[in-house]
Structures are given as C-alpha cells and as structure tokens.
Amino acid sequence: MGKHPTADASQQTALGSDELQLIDAWWRACNYLSVGMIYLLDNPLLREPLKAEHVKYRLLGHWGASPALSFVWAHLNRVIKRDDLDVIYMAGPGHGAPGVLGPAYLEGTYSEIYPDKSEDAEGMQKFFKQFSFPGHIGSHVTPETPGSIHEGGELGYSLSHAYGAALDNPDLIVACVVGDGEAETGPLATAWHSNKFINPARDGTVLPILNLNGYKIANPTILSRISSEELEALFVGYGYKPYFVEGSDHAEMHQKMARTLDVILADIRAIHEQARVNGSTERPRWPMIVLRTPKGWSGPKEINGHKVEGSWRSHQVPFADVRNNSANLEVLEQWMRSYRPDELFDADGRLIPELKALSPEGARRMSANLHANGGVLRRELKLPDFRAYAVDVHHAGQVLQENTRPLGEFLRDTMRANMSTFRVFGPDETASNRLQSIYEVSKKVWMADMLPEDEDGGELARDGRVMEMLSEHTLMGWLEGYLLSGRHGFFHTYEAFAHVVDSMFNQHAKWLDISRNHVRWRASVAAENILLSSTVWRQDHNGFSHQDPGFIDLATNKSPSVTRVYLPPDANTLLVVADHCLRTTDCINVIVADKQKHLQFTTIDEAVVHCAKGIGVWRRASNDEDDEPDVVMASCGDVATQEALAATAILRERLPELKLRFVNVVDLFRMQPASEHPHGSTEREFDSLFTTDKPVIFNFHGYPWLIHKLAYRFRNHENLHVRGYKEKGNINTPLELAILNQVDRFNLVIDVLDRVPRLQGRTAHLREDMKNAIIGNLNYAHTHGTDRAEVADWVWPF
C-alpha cells in the first residue's frame, strides 16, 4: 500500500495568511459557542469575569465531536462561497449538535427562524441557555436545527441519509461527517457501498468525511486503532479515493483541509465532466476525507493530570463541577477566553463583519439550504388514475390475482410521470414481490461492474430508478434522505424482515412527530410508504423464520399523528390505499398485502368506497339485512378475509337461519377510539358495526392481541374474540398454517358455534364435520405436499 495520495498536496499552502486568520477566527467563534452552550446560563460574551452564577446548574451536552464538525463547516463555507456550490451538511457523530448549532447561529439562520435567539448578547444568552435545557433543545441535530435532515440520536444512518439526499440532485453536494463511533455500526459499515448506486450523470455528490477523533463514550474506536495501511485499504476497497487530513495544529490543519477540499472539488468536477460531457458510464472512484483530529479539539489539554483533549474524557462535559469549584471555574474561563471572543463579536455581541462575510448568503448557507427543509422543494406526485389498473371483479370472490401485481403497474406509471422525483426501494425483492412491471419504465440502478449476461433478464441499468441492495438499513436510509430532501418514494420488503429496520422506523416517526407538531418552519414532506409483502401466511418453503407480522405492532406504539396502517384485502383495495398513501405527507404508511394469488372481492368502485371508510359491512357476505345479527364475523388482511368469508359461506349453507354480519377492516386504526388516533372510530360507529352485545369473531392478519390492544375501550370488547398468528408454524401449506393458528375457515365456524347461544346443542353434526375437515386437510397436506384443490381453488359461492 502506497503513501496517502494527498500526503504531498496537503502540505502545500491553500490559504493566504489573512484568509487563514479569518477562517480560524470563524472556527474559534464556533467553538466558543459550543462551550457556551454547554456551560453558560449568563454572561455569554464574558464581558465580565466569569462567576459561579453564570454557569448552568446542571451541565449537560457533548463537547467531544463538536470542534471537528465546525471545522468542516468553516472550510465548506469557503468553497461554497468561492464556487457558488449547493451543499448540505450531515452530522453523523453522536451528540454533535453544538458543532452545527454554532455555525447556524453565526450564519444568522438561527436568529431568522427563532427571533428571540437574536444576533446580540441577549440572543446569545438565550441561545446558550436553551441547549440541553428542560423544555428546549437537545444535543442531537434534531428537527429544530435548521440545515439538518439527520438527527443522529441513534447512530448509523448518516451516510445512507446522505446518499438518499444526493439521488436525483445532480448539482448538490452532501457533505457527510461520519463519526468513528458510528462507523462501527452495521448500517454505516455497509452504507459505504452506496457508491455503487450513484450515477454521476444524474445524481449529486456525497462527500464522506470520516472524522477519526479516536473515541466513543468510553472506548477507542476501531478505525482509529488500525494501521494507516489497513485504513486506506478499507476505503479503497469500499471504492473510494481517500484523502487524509490528520493533525492537531490549528494553522497546519486549516491549510491541509483547504488544500484537500480544493483537490477534491477538482476530482468531483472531473468525474462530472467524464459522466456528463464525455458520457462515461463507468463507476468513478469518488473522493472522501479521513479527518483525524483530537476528540475535544481545542479544549483543555489536561485536567488534574488526566489527558482531556484527544481522549474519551472529552466526550461529554470535560469537567463538571464548576459552580462549586473555583479552580474549575477558572479553567472554564481560560478555556473560553482562549477563543478570544472580544475579537470575534462586536460590542452588541454580533459576529464582526469580516467574519460574517465568510458565510455564504441566503439559501447557499448550509443552515438554510432548501434541500434540508425538503418540504419546500416538494412537488406533488403526478399520479396516474389508479382505476386504470383495477382488476375486473365481475363477481366477488371468484377471480384470482396476485394482489401486488396491479400495484406494480400503478407504480410503473407513477414512476414514468415522475422520473426525477420518485424512486422504489426494496431488498432484492421487486420481482419477488410481483412489482416487476416497474422495470418497463425504469430498471434497477447498478453502477458496479456489468456482464454480458446481464442483458438477459438482469433488469440492470446505469440510469435505473429502482433501488435494490440486500440491506434494509441502507434502503431505508436512502428513502429517508430522499423524502426529507423533498422527494417521494416507496419501500417494499418481506414482512418478517421489516423488523430489521424497526429502530429506523421509530426514529423516523419521532422525527416526523416533532417536525409536524412542534417545528412550524419545516414544510411537509412526503409520507414514507412501506409495503410489507411476502407475508406470514404464505411462507410455504421459507418456514418459521419468515413468519412475523409484528412490524405493525411497532407502528401502533408511535405517535398517532404520524402512523397509519392499512391491510387491503385484495388488489383493488390495495390500489386505492396506495394511491391515497402516495398523496399523504408527514406520516408513515404501512401497507400489508401479500404477493401471491388471492381471491378478489371488490370492484374498484367498491374499493374506493370501502377504503374511504376504512372499515365497513360487506353486505353480500352478510345476511342480517340491517337487523341485529346473531354474530359478527370480521376480518382484517387478505388471507384472513378469505378464510373468514369461506367460514361464512359454510355457515350460510349449513345454518341458513343464522344471522351473520360480515365486517372488513382496511384501516387498522379504525379499531381504536377516535380519541386515541385521528383515524379512530367513534363509539357510535364502532357499536353500529360490532353491536354492543353480540359475539364478534375477528380474523386478523397479525398477532391477535394487537386488536385487543387497540379496541379494549369499546363497549363490546368483552365479546370480541380475535384469531391471528400465534407463532405456530414451520414448513406448511397455506391451509395447514392457517389451521395451526386457528384462522382457517373450519376453526372459525367452530368459533361461531361456540359463541352463539341459540345454536348450542343443534350443531353437533356441523362441528364434527369441521373437525373432520381439519384432520382430513392436514393429512392430505402431509401426503401430497399441497392443499386439496377444493380448498386451494375455493371460490366464494355468493
């Protein structure tokens, strides 16, 4: 392995001495603000000697990552201003907010958005006080932070977010500082491979800046403790051209960083020229920076004989006992004064004009870049008329169709109409989930090597818009970055493996909750649409590990203002739901729909009406004729609905006098009270569907207790009997799996017999038949490896 590629270049001088002084001063101002945020309650400009009462009662916040974040920001500003670049900033290191808040304040953006944090002493005092202060802002780059689309509270997603933002933004540079702690996470470790999915002719640039400050909370980081040969090889292996900027001397590091950025910008221009002028379709070797700086850089070198700068001791508050310890108070004052605030801020506390002039202007400021408040750039999707893709259901329950296939056609034409603002994301499963019609308009993007045989059905293209990689984390990160920068997307995955991104779902829901409900200046972003397909009930050869419908349980724990869950029973309802979801903003829509062939129940017109209500009686499946029924049969989910309908068919044939009402639920939150969720049902609505005292057999797609969790407040809850998946399964035919979990037609009939008092004693024969049917079908499955045709090909007789 050779020397670092820029070892020589970085020693050259890029900054004149004035420029160097200014950029260093701007950085000092940032660092001053970072320390002020963590420590000061008052006396923000140190215009009087620091006293105990100027210091916060409780010292919270994180110093360690901040100086390097501001350092990068300062240097990016230089080139943004010089070259009129369009750059957004992604702060990966945990608790990095001070390093971003400081620049946002110096650039004036913060005061524009929050006028009480004005650019003067009074505003600075408030700016300091609010940080990590109850009722105010935290130490992550939360939605309240202008210029941020990446909170970084949970680590690992900065780089995939950055790549998502760069897609289809050809002139945008996303500068992404990756923390070396974060770099140990799995999601981050694989996100480096995102460069195989970026087309330089069409997409923007991600400039990763790995900040090796050496420490996490209490440990060194792996990447800071391997040889420079290994480190360089790793990033060459990931497909980058790494530039090393390493050191601690301020002046020297300014020169190295400036020079390196100049070289890198030339690299990027050359890559763009190759792709955009010369038409090259090869994957370039994108530049990146390894920035090795001390943790807590520019902070106290040592306290009480312990190393602080360049140590894990700088991670949070480097020294805490300040109000009661005058020695520490003095250390703090000396530290803050080492930044020479009087040279940085004028008499009023405003950044001096020479430094102010270093920031770009208006939306060129990274803190005010519109891509980081993507809602303002968002244009509504041009959606084709979903009716054009409808399955023709001339008779309910007799046509078979893969539920997701028409959706694929709808998504295909959605893509066609929005060729630079819409993408589809899935882990190697677009075809498996029967969405492959999309390829007619756009294939899978692939910038890695191509082989001649890819021509034969590979569906790969340099300019594809379907994103497939076997990493749910990376896909979800790309999608989030794409949405938060103002575009639209659709993610689909195997239901069981959606749990891989549970925590990303949680964090995105929290981001949306705060943005929507507490941060007025953030414009609405497109909904995150998640299709869960290849569901629990059809894992005939994948078995137990592929059976988990619990992702929707997760969704019910997050803020009702941002969570939506739909379980369309057939292809047409899926179309209606998808059309709706693609129009929504500031929420996460989870849609559960299987890819296999299923009976079709609703015409497209019926689907529109049914989905608009989200829950409703299916009259053709009911025979209670608006009278009070003996029993309500309810269903939610495609397979659950089919089995419930089959049960009602048996009941109506064998017990014609039984008054049955059939209710189907598409919008899961209709099962909650309206007081709990905006899609909830009023008591009156709920009672009118489910009665107040009749038995309700509810056949559910997911874990049965989820329905109880939602509906427990309703009056007839005690008569609600829910069937669903109970972790009983292995390699099973569809019917066998249903039987094991008692969501099959035969067990549902028995459930009704058990719960309708007036039937008791008169139904022994039917009950016996059902038991025999169960045994007979299980035997058949175990002998033949398939279900009996009479079940597999069952159609609805009404």
Added chain:
Amino acid sequence: MGKHPTADASQQTALGSDELQLIDAWWRACNYLSVGMIYLLDNPLLREPLKAEHVKYRLLGHWGASPALSFVWAHLNRVIKRDDLDVIYMAGPGHGAPGVLGPAYLEGTYSEIYPDKSEDAEGMQKFFKQFSFPGHIGSHVTPETPGSIHEGGELGYSLSHAYGAALDNPDLIVACVVGDGEAETGPLATAWHSNKFINPARDGTVLPILNLNGYKIANPTILSRISSEELEALFVGYGYKPYFVEGSDHAEMHQKMARTLDVILADIRAIHEQARVNGSTERPRWPMIVLRTPKGWSGPKEINGHKVEGSWRSHQVPFADVRNNSANLEVLEQWMRSYRPDELFDADGRLIPELKALSPEGARRMSANLHANGGVLRRELKLPDFRAYAVDVHHAGQVLQENTRPLGEFLRDTMRANMSTFRVFGPDETASNRLQSIYEVSKKVWMADMLPEDEDGGELARDGRVMEMLSEHTLMGWLEGYLLSGRHGFFHTYEAFAHVVDSMFNQHAKWLDISRNHVRWRASVAAENILLSSTVWRQDHNGFSHQDPGFIDLATNKSPSVTRVYLPPDANTLLVVADHCLRTTDCINVIVADKQKHLQFTTIDEAVVHCAKGIGVWRRASNDEDDEPDVVMASCGDVATQEALAATAILRERLPELKLRFVNVVDLFRMQPASEHPHGSTEREFDSLFTTDKPVIFNFHGYPWLIHKLAYRFRNHENLHVRGYKEKGNINTPLELAILNQVDRFNLVIDVLDRVPRLQGRTAHLREDMKNAIIGNLNYAHTHGTDRAEVADWVWPF
C-alpha cells in the same frame, strides 16, 4: 495492490489423483443429494428411469448456494481427518440447507439422529421427501439440522455467530461460509471487524470463507462486481489476509482449495505459536478465503437458451415444470445422473466405503461436533451469593442507589468464578450503565492498537472478557454464538436502542422455541440475558430519540415458552432477578432497570420473596389491611414504582380514610392469564390482587396499552386504568417527563380522585393542589433546569 497472495500457491498440486477422485466423488454425492431433496419424491437412487410420479408435486427449495457449501465441507473434512481438527461449520448463504444436509447424511449423523432417514434407499427417499415438505424441514439450516447453530433464515449474522462460538474455545476452528448476498447486510459488513476482539492465545479461530457465487435472488451481488483490487483491499482493510480460490473447473478447484487450506492451516498454526508459545500480544492478520464459484455450480449450464449455472436463475429451483414436461424431466434425469450415483452408493443405497472413509469420525464430524449442540458442553455457572451485594435497606424508600451498580459487582464475581465460560456484552456502555465493577476482574478485550494513554482509565486489555463495540448487531451475534456453543453471557444496552436488534431477538426466540419444543436431541443452552438500562424515564439530555420502552412489547409477541420480562423496582430485586436469570435455560430474559440513583424499597429478604411471586401486595404501602380496598394502586418498573408510591403517600396523608392497596409487578407475564404464559396468573390470583370491581390505577414503565394487551381477559380489566409512556418527551427533567406522560405522583392522585366514587365532591381542594403542583413544578424545571429538591430528593414517609 499486488497479485493475490496465493495466486501461485493455489496452482500447485495438493491432492494425489486418487485423493482428487475421491473428494470429487464425495462432493458429487452431496450435489446429488441436494438435487434429490429439491426434486424427488421417490426413486431416490435412480435405479429405474425417472418418471413424472417420482417428482414432487410442488418444487420448493434452493439449489444455488448448495454446491459451494458442500465443496467447502468436503475439503474441510480432508484436513479435519488428517490433522484431527476440531471444526464447526457455519452456513451463511440463505437457503443453504441442502448443502449442509447432504454432508450430514453422508456422514451418518442424520441417520443416527433420525433413524427413519436411514443410510439406504428407503431412508434416502424419506430424506428427500421431507425437504421443504409440509410438516417437515425447510431450506434453512434450522435447529433440526445436526451441526448447525446458525439457521440463516434472516441474513447477516453468520460471521458474528462464528466469532461468538470461537471465543474461549482455543482449539476450535469455526469455518464460516459467508454468502455474498448476506455480505451486503449491515450486520455482516461490520462483523468482519470482530477480528479486533479475538485473542489468539485464548480464543479459537474463525475462518471466513466468502463465497462469491455472484447473485442474490434476482440481482448480482456487490462484492462479486467490484474489481479484484478493490475486493482484496477491502479485506486487507478489514484486517485479513485474503486467499483467492476462483474458478469452475472441478478438478482445478479441488486442487486450489486443498492447497489453500493447507497454507491457511499453516498460517493459523503460526499465529497460535506466536501467541501461545512466543507470547506475542499483537493482533495477527487472520487468513480468510474468497471462494469465487458459479451459482448453482455443477448444475445445468443452460436451459431454453438462458444461462443457469453461474446465474441468478440457479437461486431456487432451476427449472420447475417437471411432472408435466418430459423434456424437463429428461434434463433433470441427465443432471442427476451426471453425478454418477451408481458409483457413489452401493446396492442398498449406502455410501460406498471408500467415500465413507473420507468423513472424520464421531464428534469430529462437523455434523456431530458437540460445540454445535452446545448444551451438551454447558456447565452451570458458579454463581456467588447475590445476598452479598445487597443494598442495606433499613427503611424502605429512603436510601438512594444506582440500581445497576450492585448488579455490576455481582457480575464481577460471577465473571471471576467463570473465567472461561462467561462474558458480558454491551455497546460501549458498561461504565455508562454503572456496571464498571466488572473491570476489577476483567477489562474490555481490545486487540486493535493500544496507546500509552490507555493505561489511564482505558480499562482495555488483550485478555479482557468484557465485549464492547458500537454495534448491537455484532454483540448480539457474538452472544448468540457463545450461548449456542454452550457458554453463558449477559448483554446490556440502552433501552431505546435494543430495537436495533429486534429482528435478532425474534430469530433467536424462534430458534429456541423450535429447539426446546421440537428438537429433542438438542441439549438446553443458557438463557440469553438482556438488560435494558438507561431507560426512557431518565433521558434528561438525550431527549426524544432515546425514549422507547417498546422492546418488551416485541418480547410479548414471541412464544411464551421462551420469553420472560422482568422489571425489578430497585437494586435488590434486580439482584434477585439477575441471579435467577443466570440459572435459566432455553429462554430469553429481558430485564428492565435504570442506571440512575433511585429509592430502594426492598430488603434483600423481601426481594427474594417478592421476586419469587413475581407480583404482590406491598403491605407497608397499603392501608387496606386485607380488607377490600377502595382503589388498587399498582406499579411495574423503577420510576413507575417511585411515582406510584409518592402518590399513595399524598393520598394517605390527605385522605387517611381512603383504603388503598399497593401492588407491585416484577414479572411482567404475571399480568397474563396462566393459560397464555407459564408465568401467568390464575383468575383467582389476579382477582385476589386486583379485586373484581374496584378501580385499579396501574403505573407502568412502558407503553400503557401493553398491559391491556396482556390482561384483557381478566375480570376486572374494565376497571384497569394504565398510565405509561405515550411518546411525549424531549429534553425534560425526570418529573417533567413523568408529568407529560401522566405517570407522575400528582396525576396519579388525580386519577384516583376521578375513579373512586365515594371521594367525588369531597376532594376539590386536593385536586386543585395537584394541578398547582404540576404547574409549579414545570415552571421550576423550565427556570432552573432541574427538578425541585422536594421532588428530586423525595423519600417515602411510611
């Protein structure tokens, strides 16, 4: 980047021509079995011409990954036998079971365990039929598969499982085949760094074998489509010495693989000698293999003009329509006969002796290695007496203690007594979670570079037994590998970020469920113990992103036979719970306990009694004196308990005539009926605690609806009023966060006033005081940044 390091070596001849013939024949037998499993219902040895009725009705299973898996197995057998090695096998590629089942059958292990799958034609027929057949085994390396501790149903964990199994097993080699699809996942991408935590003096060897077969389900893989320079650099960067075995010609590849394995074994011996004889403490550059072979290797080259071998078309069943298509039937027969079964199996269908002789014997067979049925090697932990670590609680509710700190001391001495069979795992948070006493006995293992300053509080050591890396995935994978190979462990993490490993929890629970309930020959393994600390209620400076108590919701969806959830209210109950959990097997124990200072309520004797019941009345907090109370106040969780007790204190002071019963829940599943969970309560137990008709105010640590989900079947459920976390939070003082979610003492008092009919109309003053207390405390928090001393330092007055 130079040439591949073994480019020359691999061209040498390692196998004599007889040996080559035999190893190839053994591999052909494996491939024959793989194809047979996928296609054949009968005529297993092709002793008669293949007819449609010999073929399965429904063709399920995956061919693509299998040949390379068996290829590796065959070659490992050669060196195991020659050098008497102790090797287990980890199959990472998805759906790789045929490639592992075949060898297990040829080695005789399969027939030993499942006598009906005997080593003859009849047994082989059953062996074929059962594969991917309803009610039988799947296409993953499930618990039913001898030699497996890694199912691979969900991808990404093979390498961390492998490293976990190698820890503290100095003579073990874990051969881990990593699929190139799987290699794209985040967890796998960072697991390569596990080599920084393996000490060659003490731990075993992981031999990663990256199988580049080029394709996933329908896409090429990233690592197969980058230049060989990048590929080599990547693994050099990860710290390995990569050996490349690339090709498709069978004879040539046998020679290359054999030669490469010989070189690698020499490398491993040299590493061991350096560490074990010469005492080197440097991290070695461990060898690994990049095995580039065609997907579906040895299968049909082409079908209907489309490439099959070496293409994604080989992923599952290469051609499906066989029963009704005589051309395909012929292709199948030719394909199977290409392996020359008559040369491999004798007249009875038994592998011929010359081939049989290639397998190692007894427990040296990878399919019978005891480490892969780790329960048989497991010895019970030697546990110190937990009473020795108890907090002295002379008066309940007046001592403050960090709840997890005594646990740290208990774990320290547990480690001391089990220095080769117990490890603690956490993402850079052992000290943060107050478990740092462990370092007195064993520090954090660190094989990456050390610096002089690490001496000052770094707590790092080459032979440490505390595993810290900022990757929950890797830690959990290590732990699972460690447990399944027969050892014991303890994992702790921030509560909110446990969701990062939700899907790993699900998969491990499924593994345990099947192992425990369906696979009799698997011996019991130690429980997976998960401590969730740094909980939702104490995120004063971390904010909203760190608030998520939903991991326990996840746990309640998995099989009751393997899930346990405990919420000890104080340090002594935590000790009792931890002691219990460390003694359990075949389950996952989730323990929720915060690290901050909390009031201590139970003496160690009381804790023993209380935890044994899992739920119970706290008499000193109650004044109903075994009479029927007016109201039941219940709590579950440390902070929840403190606030509930504070509420009862207010009520008893202000309304002495109110009859209160205080119930505390440690074992969450006590809130479920006994019919649903082995730890559940009978109706009588539940009613005797919660009454059948009195209001119950339940103050819960987690999402409130979880309690409804568990308890909805009980009689008094309709009077159960649960408070818990409702996604309301940001930067808040402890009391402020409690108030926002209404789990604070003041709101709980109001809850009681609202629900006890006989109080109504007489309590306006108290209600007003509570409202004022809420407003006053919020104002104080927002002014001072802390809670009022009277709340923060509150002690229990009874």
